[in-house]
């Protein structure tokens with residue numbers, strides 16, 4: 001832990017779409033975030049572990065293990081950890097209602113902020129037309145998407161070597177593609193509508209890897225983003241104020257490199273589609 005950057009305490013922290021087990025996962029940035037925060041409640045808003053990827057080949061580096069260990073340690077030390085599984089870790093959905101190592105698993109949850117607003121917390125894949133209606137399509141898209149993310153990792157490895165900050169290639173491509181924008185808009189509207197139906201003030205979700213905080217027809221739509229592209233977390237301050245933290249903007253690689261012990265070189269190999 002670095003002495004130059006404070007550990008901040010939040011009432012609640014929300015993270016999702018970490019995709020542990022894939023090369024796109026920015027585990028080191030996430031570890032740096034976890035090392036510099038404490039919270040009363042930690043919400044894991046789905047797609048924390050990528051079960052789809054692990055099924056086609058086990059890849060599990062030390063940093064990914066460290067993320068799991070750190071989260072379990074937070075639970076042991078008294079933080080309330082609530083795991084809302086997503087579609088990539090849907091195997092965990094079989095454990096809804098179960099306490100695993102101090103972590104509560106639930107399909108969705110209602111979170112009340114310190115200033116009394118009620119939010120529906122869910123991953124969000126239920127409102128994604130593609131993954132709900134045609135799972136094979138989702139898998140096909142999944143490989144193409146992972147390839148972009150792997151390129152993103154290589155690209156940022158080079159940027160890091162050259163002394164530049166983290167920059168998301170995949171997030172850039174996403175806003176450049178018109179269909180993606182329409183898809184995002186439809187998703188946000190559908191999730192907000194569900195919050196209205198459930199009679200709450202807002203919704204906190206993940207899934208589409210795009211952090212956002214805006215009002216849609218009187219409903220507060222909040223997306224905590226992801227840790228494969230934008231590297232964002234949603235935090236609730238002690239007074240109930242919500243804020244999206246873009247960790248790669250808060251902390252630069254050079255600072256993170258200085259803060260951690262020297263480790264083995266980063267693996268930059270691009271993965272092949274799984275053969276059986």
Ligand SMILES: [Mn+2]
Nearest residue numbers: 047086087207
């Ligand atoms: Mn998802």
